[in-house]
Structures are given as C-alpha cells and as structure tokens.
Amino acid sequence: MASGQHVSAIKGAKVLMVGAGGIGCELLKTLALSGFQDIHIIDMDTIEVSNLNRQFLFRQSHVGLSKAKVARDAVLRFRPQISITPYHANVKDTNFNVDFFKQFSVVLNGLDNLDARRHVNRLCLAADVPLVESGTTGFLGQVTVHIKGQTECYECQPKPAPKTYPVCTITSTPSKFVHCIVWAKDLLFAKLFGDKNQDNDLNVRSNDAATSSDHSEDIFEHRKDEDIQQYANRIYDHVFGHNIQTALSNEETWKNRNKPRPIYVKDVLFDEPIQQNGNVDKSNDHLSSLSAMAYLDLKNPQDIWNLRENSRVFFAALKLFFSKRQKDIGNLTFDKDDPLAVEFVTAAANIRAASFDIPLHSLFEAKGIAGNIVHAVATTNAIIAGLIVIEAIKVLQNETKNCRMTYCLQHPSRKMLLMPVEPFEPNKSCYVCSETPLLLEVNTHRAKLRDLVEKIVTSKLGMSLPLITHGSSLLYEVGDDLEEDMVANYAANLEKVLSELPYAITGGTIITVEDLQQELVCNINIKHREEFDEENEPDGMVLHGWTPAPAAENSKDATDNNGASTSSTSKSAPDVIEDDDDLSILETGIETIPAGGQKRKLSDVSNPEPPVDEKRAKKIPMHPENDDDVIVMLEDGNDDISKTTQ
Amino acid sequence: MNGEELTEQETALYDRQIRVWGVDAQRRLSKSHVFVSGLKGTAVEFCKNIVLAGVGSLTLNDDNPVTEEALAANFLIPFDDNMGGGGSLAELCCDSLKDFNPMVHVSVEKGDLSSFDVNFFEKFDVVVISCCSLAAKKSVNEKCRKLSKRVAFYTVDCRDSCGEIFVDLQKYVYAKKKTDETVECQLQYPSFEEAIAIPWRSLPKRISKLYFAMRVVERFEEVERRKPGEISIEDLPNVLKLRNELCLAHSLSESQIPDSLLERLVVSTKEFPPVSAILGGILGQEVIKAISGKGDPLKNFFFFDSVDGKGLIEDISTS
Ligand SMILES: [Zn+2]
Numbered sequence: 001m002a003s004g005q006h007v008s009a010i011k012g013a014k015v016l017m018v019g020a021g022g023i024g025c026e027l028l029k030t031l032a033l034s035g036f037q038d039i040h041i042i043d044m045d046t047i048e049v050s051n052l053n054r055q056f057l058f059r060q061s062h063v064g065l066s067k068a069k070v071a072r073d074a075v076l077r078f079r080p081q082i083s084i085t086p087y088h089a090n091v092k093d094t095n096f097n098v099d100f101f102k103q104f105s106v107v108l109n110g111l112d113n114l115d116a117r118r119h120v121n122r123l124c125l126a127a128d129v130p131l132v133e134s135g136t137t138g139f140l141g142q143v144t145v146h147i148k149g150q151t152e153c154y155e156c157q158p159k160p161a162p163k164t165y166p167v168c169t170i171t172s173t174p175s176k177f178v179h180c181i182v183w184a185k186d187l188l189f190a191k192l193f194g195d196k197n198q199d200n201d202l203n204v205r206s207n208d209a210a211t212s213s214d215h216s217e218d219i220f221e222h223r224k225d226e227d228i229q230q231y232a233n234r235i236y237d238h239v240f241g242h243n244i245q246t247a248l249s250n251e252e253t254w255k256n257r258n259k260p261r262p263i264y265v266k267d268v269l270f271d272e273p274i275q276q277n278g279n280v281d282k283s284n285d286h287l288s289s290l291s292a293m294a295y296l297d298l299k300n301p302q303d304i305w306n307l308r309e310n311s312r313v314f315f316a317a318l319k320l321f322f323s324k325r326q327k328d329i330g331n332l333t334f335d336k337d338d339p340l341a342v343e344f345v346t347a348a349a350n351i352r353a354a355s356f357d358i359p360l361h362s363l364f365e366a367k368g369i370a371g372n373i374v375h376a377v378a379t380t381n382a383i384i385a386g387l388i389v390i391e392a393i394k395v396l397q398n399e400t401k402n403c404r405m406t407y408c409l410q411h412p413s414r415k416m417l418l419m420p421v422e423p424f425e426p427n428k429s430c431y432v433c434s435e436t437p438l439l440l441e442v443n444t445h446r447a448k449l450r451d452l453v454e455k456i457v458t459s460k461l462g463m464s465l466p467l468i469t470h471g472s473s474l475l476y477e478v479g480d481d482l483e484e485d486m487v488a489n490y491a492a493n494l495e496k497v498l499s500e501l502p503y504a505i506t507g508g509t510i511i512t513v514e515d516l517q518q519e520l521v522c523n524i525n526i527k528h529r530e531e532f533d534e535e536n537e538p539d540g541m542v543l544h545g546w547t548p549a550p551a552a553e554n555s556k557d558a559t560d561n562n563g564a565s566t567s568s569t570s571k572s573a574p575d576v577i578e579d580d581d582d583l584s585i586l587e588t589g590i591e592t593i594p595a596g597g598q599k600r601k602l603s604d605v606s607n608p609e610p611p612v613d614e615k616r617a618k619k620i621p622m623h624p625e626n627d628d629d630v631i632v633m634l635e636d637g638n639d640d641i642s643k644t645t646q
Numbered sequence: 647m648n649g650e651e652l653t654e655q656e657t658a659l660y661d662r663q664i665r666v667w668g669v670d671a672q673r674r675l676s677k678s679h680v681f682v683s684g685l686k687g688t689a690v691e692f693c694k695n696i697v698l699a700g701v702g703s704l705t706l707n708d709d710n711p712v713t714e715e716a717l718a719a720n721f722l723i724p725f726d727d728n729m730g731g732g733g734s735l736a737e738l739c740c741d742s743l744k745d746f747n748p749m750v751h752v753s754v755e756k757g758d759l760s761s762f763d764v765n766f767f768e769k770f771d772v773v774v775i776s777c778c779s780l781a782a783k784k785s786v787n788e789k790c791r792k793l794s795k796r797v798a799f800y801t802v803d804c805r806d807s808c809g810e811i812f813v814d815l816q817k818y819v820y821a822k823k824k825t826d827e828t829v830e831c832q833l834q835y836p837s838f839e840e841a842i843a844i845p846w847r848s849l850p851k852r853i854s855k856l857y858f859a860m861r862v863v864e865r866f867e868e869v870e871r872r873k874p875g876e877i878s879i880e881d882l883p884n885v886l887k888l889r890n891e892l893c894l895a896h897s898l899s900e901s902q903i904p905d906s907l908l909e910r911l912v913v914s915t916k917e918f919p920p921v922s923a924i925l926g927g928i929l930g931q932e933v934i935k936a937i938s939g940k941g942d943p944l945k946n947f948f949f950f951d952s953v954d955g956k957g958l959i960e961d962i963s964t965s
Pocket of ligand 1: 153156433
C-alpha cells in the first residue's frame, strides 16, 4: 500500500467532498491522515445538537456554525500542513458548475438526499470526474464507484419509489401509527398552521359531500369572538369527534374493519374545568423553549402518554401556537426541530390512534416517524469513510478495474460483514449517462406545457434550470438573466396546450430538454395518446426510459439470491440509504440485508411494490428528500371528488 | 422515577443512535467501563467511537512518548513541533477524548500492561488491547478469564493494509429476535491461546489466509524477541522460513500463506488510516453489542484486507 506510486497519487490529488455530516466528518479525518493535501468541502448545513453523537469534529460550542468550516478547522489542528477549502453553500448553487468540478481528480459524496446526489452525479459525468458515492443507515452502508463510460452512473438503476400511502388510508381508514402521523402532520398541522391556500383533505368526505365542503372552509378559521380555548375545543371536537362520526355513516367502509370511536373533549377532560385563555402566560416566554411538555410538567419523551395526557398536550401546544407564535401561523410547515410542532403532531396522532384502536407511541418515536429521522451511528460512518478512501486511491492510481462497490452489512453474508462486488457496467438506456432518447406518451391536445415541466422535467428528470427546445425554437427556460419579455413569453407558453404552442408539440415531435448547469441533455420523442388510466397513470402522461425496468436483471439474479427479491413480503431494505438526517422512514427497522451475497444493490433487494391490498389505490408519494417535507397528495381512485392541477 | 432514566441532555445528544439500539442499550452503555491499551491509530479510532456512543468510562494505557510514527494515524493529538510536550500517548489522547463527549469519564492508567494483575481488570466490562506481543495477549486474556464476572476481551491489530480483531466473550448468552419470538442464544468462546492452538489442518478449508499470516508474523516477533511491529523487509527470508516450519508442523500447504501476503505484512508495519477506521468501526460495533446484549456478536476473528476489500468473520474454535 505504501508504494511510491500510491503516495504520489494521493499527494497530487485535488479532492472534492460533498457533505460534512456523519460520513463527511469521518471522511475528512481519514483523508487527512492518509496524506491527502488538497481537499475542498461543500456543505450548506449548520451544526445541531443531534449531530454531536457521531459528527466528532463538532462540539456543543459549535452548534449553529457552518459544518464545512468547523470541520476544516478541527482537522487542521492535527494536520496543519494540508489545504482544506470549505464552502458553506448548497452544491446546487450555480457557481459549482462543470468547470468547477473539472478541477478535481475525484469527487466523494457524503450526502443526505437523493436530489443533491443526482445533481452531483450529472456534474461529475459532464466534467468527466470519477465519483465515489456513499450512504449509511444504522448498521448498514454502501460505497459505490461511478466512472463515466466504465461503470454505471448513480442514476443507471431506478431508485426505489418513496414510501407512499393511499389517500383514503390517511383520511379515513388508518391502520398503522404512521398513517396517524401523516394525518396529523400533513393534514391537521398544515391546515391549522400552514398555508391556507394549500389543498387539504382534512375533512372526511361524507355521502353528502356538499354539506361538509360547505362547512370545511370556515370551521378551521379562528373566529374573532372566540377565545383560544373555545377555538381549541371546537377544533378538537370537529376533527376527533364530528369527522369520525361522519365517517361512521359510510357503512360500506366499516364492513370489514373495526369502527373507530369518536372522541370529544367532554369525554376525555370531563373533570377539568374548561380553562380560559391566559393560563399559558405563566410558561416561559422564551420562544425556543416554548413547550407543552414543560408547561404540563411532562418530562420523559420516551413515555407513552395516555389519551388524556395527549389531549392536554394537544390543547397546550395549540394554545401556545396561537398565543406566542401568532406570527408564524399561516406559513408553518412541519419541522422536526420545532419542539412545539413535534408535540402537537405527537398528541394529535395519538388521539387519532386512540380513535382507531391503534397503539399509542411516545414523543420520541413519533418524532422519528414524523421527521423521517434516519438511524445513525458513528461506527458505520467511520467504516464507510474508510472504504471511500480505499476506492478513491484506486481511482487516483487509475486502477479502475480493481474498484469495487462495497456493502457494510449488519449480519454476515457468506462470512462477510464487508462485502465487495464488482461495479455494474453503464446501463445503455440510462437517460443520464447514455444518449438514449426518452419516449413520452401524452395527450397533446389536453396537456399543457406546465404539466410537462412540472410532472416530467422537474420531478422525474430532476432538472433545476431546465430549457426546452423544439427544433431551433425555445419554448421554455428558467434563469436569472432572462429578458422581461422572454419571461412573459415563457409564462404564457406554460399555460398553453402542447399542440397549440407556437411550435406545436404533437405526435412524432422530438423535443430537447436540457439543464445548463448539469450539462444534461435529453431528447424526448412525443407520442400522442388520447386516454390515460386515472388510477395507474395519474400524471396523465407516461415517460418511458427514465426508469428502465430491471426485469432481465431480476431473472438473472433470482437463482442465487435465495428468493430475497421475489418474495412478496412487505419487508424491505431501507429504500434510500442515507448519510444523515431527514430521510426515509424505516418502518421495517434495519433487519433486512441482501441474502446470499448476490451481486445487487441493497436498494434492488427492497420491494417497492406495496402490499396487495394497497395496490389498487393511488398513492401519496412522500418525498422525504425535500427539505420542506411537502407531501404531494393524489386522489384516491375510488373517490368521486376529482382534484386536478390542470 | 428510579434514577435509571436518561437525562434530557443524553436523550438529545444520543437521539440518532437510540433510534438504532434503543434506550435500554443506551442506559447499559452509560454504565459500562472500558479499558484500552496500546494507542496507535486503530485503537484511537475505536476510542473515538465508544466515547461518542456514550460509555460510562474509558481508561487509557500507553506510556509511550509521542513519536512521528505514533502521530501518523492519530487524529487525537494536535500537531505541534515539540511532539506533545513530553506527555505520554495516553495522556495526550485522554485530553482530546474528554472533549468529544463530556458525559464520558476518560482517564489514564500508567504502567506496563504486563504489570496489571487479575484484580485490576475487575473494574472493567471490556478490555481491548492493541499492538501487543503474543505473550501479552495470552496473559491479559487469561487474567480476564480468571474473574468471576465476565470481562469481554478483544485484541485489534492493523499492519499496513491488513487488520485482525479477536473476540473472547467466554460464555455469552443473549436474546435474539426471530420474526415474532425472542430466542435465547448461547455462544462459547475459546481464549486466544486456545484458539491459536487449534491445529491448522482441522480448520475449515477456505479460511482467511490472513489468519495464518498473522500467526506467522506474531510468532516471528515472539521468537526473535521483537517489540510488536519491530519487523522489516530484511526479515522476510527468516519469516518465510518460519512459515515453512509452521506449515510443515501443521501439515498445511505453504501456498495457504503466500509470500506476497507475508511480504506486505513485514514491509510496512505502519497502520493504513482507512483500514484503521474500518477496524475501529467494526470493533466499536462489537463492543457496543456486547455491552448492550443486542445483536449477534462476532465469533471470534475478523479480518480485513484492503487489497480484496473483504471484511470476513472466521470462527476459529472447537465449539
Ligand atoms: Zn447512467
């Protein structure tokens, strides 16, 4: 290892690290110890208390400071001779363009979200710089090497679909605690404290849809003549009492299910005088320490509160919001680091769970589910960082044939805890690293350019600064330096139906979609299609070629994987393996690992198929990688209220 | 409350890992006492991991002065020109580790490892020794075994790009979750001396070659009365000779211990930092498992070689 060639490859290398979190801290340390001299590091995050158990370069006194900068200073203390350049910035910023990436010998990712990973993948391809990608969750981890033209790129294989729930499960028939959490967070919390203009399915639809929708608008409005307690009581009785009562009238729904129990304030807090407002004043005025738990003298976040305690937390949290954080109301989205929001969501989810006879959970557990908090330990990050450096050195010595992707497992597979496998070849039909055109089936007489931009270009192709051309004509573009009349022109185009655009998009048209920053260009063949199945094709358009079906792959591997991927169990490996905070609900814990040491990714072993009984319903895709945790809701196919964005 | 609960501060700090191993395990960790001797890069990686995890106390033992070699894979000691100002490795590491997690009590125990008697080890739940002679491994392991309480014993060594971990949990009983039910599992570990005394011929055929290679080098240093790691390329002919003798005695084919592998182990005894990080991580996880009683502990050797990239568990025991 300590050969002269090896040492000079390290010394001459200029390395870009993306992410200074759990993996990043370990990686920066190991790079410095291994003799790397010139390291650049990008991270937009600041340090939080919950980082300190594993991001060992940070101390309590650093909370709130830039991760990239503090990490640099910490490493320079034991290796002052080397050069570390920190950027407290988002890797998607336009100054980190292809030219920026081209200056590096290798890029090392320790990221915590899919979006940034895709972005870095594209820039590495465009700049032709090798990428070593990594991720951990709990005791599991993986390191992969992506070299343009030689191995698959990060996007060659489809990523498992994010966890989704049918909308009616959330609004009407929850059967698991997570359903109650989604309801409390994305419906109730959003309704009470979020943007009032957002669509919200909070009210259960009854048979007489007309009456309930009439009332739904004002019921959540805080009326001028009522005090906070009256308002809180009204909300409580409405969502936990009246709505359940209404749902019970749908006899059909409960034929094969246990009926829920409506819960009213008077049933739960019957012996407590309904307090007037004002009693919250004795609580600490310090905003950051606003807490219903402190106010109610509840101490242990591991305790499971009973219905009564949850109800008291619900009221206390709601009142604290309205009395102390009035100015936030109307623009809040759930944030796992907002203690009051966590308390409110925990309490509301538990009360709903009580209605539906679902076991209640502690605040600690509820926070993990609501915040999509990833399980993280220092040891796995240290191991993964070591593996990243080993692969990076091979890349720097041009020993690409020796590169491996390595899984860190919790239970040994063929005696291995660290299992190296040969990297895959590039996927010839990958829309990112090959030039294979995509095919879009769309009703060109009905779909608007806006639909194409939002449903395809942004969400599926992951472009942030897209530019759409038809032949030599520009149809649409995003950028800071556009002329005003162009902006107006593009805005007008967005609202036009495809076939009525100045340069009409019809069947047989080939359009070009590109992202100038990512230097990614995709050609899309348009095929006109009249009808779409609302249930299975909710976008009203179908894009072929962006998630190549791994059918052939499956049959090849089925022989040596002990059936792990063919079983219909809902157990799955973590869908997106992440470095840090804020990602992927791991409902099934961390027990599953690839069986038999087969050549496939952890993510491939996971079973993105929903359980059979949920298959028919449309899903609410959860996009945990989004910082704002907005859940896109699609209507249940069985429901006759149709909501479209057209 | 019974005083067993984690404090608010602990809950906030350990939030992410409690989500991995639970409150119970965290509580057990915070009451555990760990002893580490031999503070080169790999042991230091391990120390970082368990201090972050939140053990109750960590006792460090290494009277060696700070040398350039000692600094090579050590990120705990701030760089300065006078090499740590005369403090021992343990003292300097202690200062840094304290800083990592104020809730862990980190201290130094001076003295030669061989001078500690059986009673000394009774204070600990976990004993980890690194960069030690064969004799020291055997003797400390035996002392731990003489105690009525179980002291988990580990050795960890990194030579260039190769590493080895040995585990002795004696008789270890733990709960294992199987789909719905929890079953009680029991493992019986051999001591280091017992394990390495097992005739090579009787070991499984496809056992890691690194196991044999490490035994050859270890034995070489023993017979030549070298300090651990005091070996160089000049020794290779004699190491190969010893390999041949041992293979003959064990009726093992010499090809099971390739020249190239032995050459790598003697040519550079410096720890390769990425391998130290990996070994320190695996060892950290194992110690956390043993303390918390959660998860299958590894039995009883772990090998990593960055050339093939495999991290292998080998069961070298008669039970
Ligand atoms: Zn690709």
